[in-house]
Amino acid sequence: MSLKEWFQQKWVLLSLSIMMTVLIVFIVVSSFLYYDIQGGQGEQQQTYIDIALxxxxxxxxxxxxxxxGDEAYTVVLGQSEEESLYVFVPQKDSLNPDDVSWTSANDVMSKEEIRNKWQQSCSNCDLLSITPGMMNGRYIWELIYEENDSMVFRTYTFEEGDVYDSISFSQN
Known part of the structure; x- marks a missing residue:
């Protein structure tokens, strides 16, 4: 083996070693950053749950x-001595206890009932999520689903399950 070939082999091995080291460092740093961000969100969510309690x-x-929505909420489904309650906690920095509201789960359509009502009107749709929330001071269910080539955000009133608002975006 010539000296030139030996240097080329060493250069290739050194280059591969450096690239692998950089890749490993990138993966480790990205993992730590991801878990740090997710942990912070989990702590913040727990703070709003504690406020609800x-x-x-x-x-x-x-x-x-x-x-x-226009304003972010943490919605907690919790159990009191007598009944289940939906508690709506606005996600904001200066939170007044009067900002927190709740309603009995017995007085509203359940998640399953709203899903069934939606399925009757949208049989070829792909449901992505159902989330309780608050819009314009009103309790709502927000359903996000795909229909044909559109992403649809549709809200239903919490009590009767009537369509409250709807917006769709073409995915083309």
Whole structure:
């Protein structure tokens, strides 16, 4: 083997080693950054859940949702001594306890009922999410789904399940 071939082999090995090291460092740093960001969001969400527990007459949390409308809300479905309640906590920096509101789950359409009502009117659709929220001071269910080549955001009133608002975007 000539000296030139030996240097070329060493150069290729050195280059590959450097590229692999850079790739590994990139993956590790990206992973730490991702988990740091996600952990921060989880902590913030837990803060809003704690506010719901402190403010509303619920003792335990069954599930929680995040609604992103004109104003973001954490919505907690919790259990009081007598009933289940939906608690709506606005996601804002200066939160007044009067900003938190709730309603009995017995007085509204359930998630399953709203899904069934939607399926009757949209049989060839692909449901992506169902989230409770608040729009214009009104409790709503937001359904996000795909229909044909469109992404549809449709809201229904919480109590009766009537269509409240709808917007769609073409995916073309």
């Amino acid at each position: 402190e403010t509303a007459p619920i003792e335990q949390v069954e599930t929680d949702y995040v609604y992103h």
